[in-house]
Amino acid sequence: MSVINQIDSAIERGVLTEISVQKAIGTAFTIGLALRMSEYPEHLVL
Numbered sequence: 001m002s003v004i005n006q007i008d009s010a011i012e013r014g015v016l017t018e019i020s021v022q023k024a025i026g027t028a029f030t031i032g033l034a035l036r037m038s039e040y041p042e043h044l045v046l
Contacts, residue, residue, distance in 0.1 A: 010016045 007016065
């Protein structure tokens, strides 16, 4: 329970929130890039 409380307090300070936002943006970018590559397979080779 102490670990969960530490995580909650960190979120309140905005520490993990910024990390989560960056991970979400990175994941969305990766998914978008994968979809774009699947639409245009000729661009897979850079």
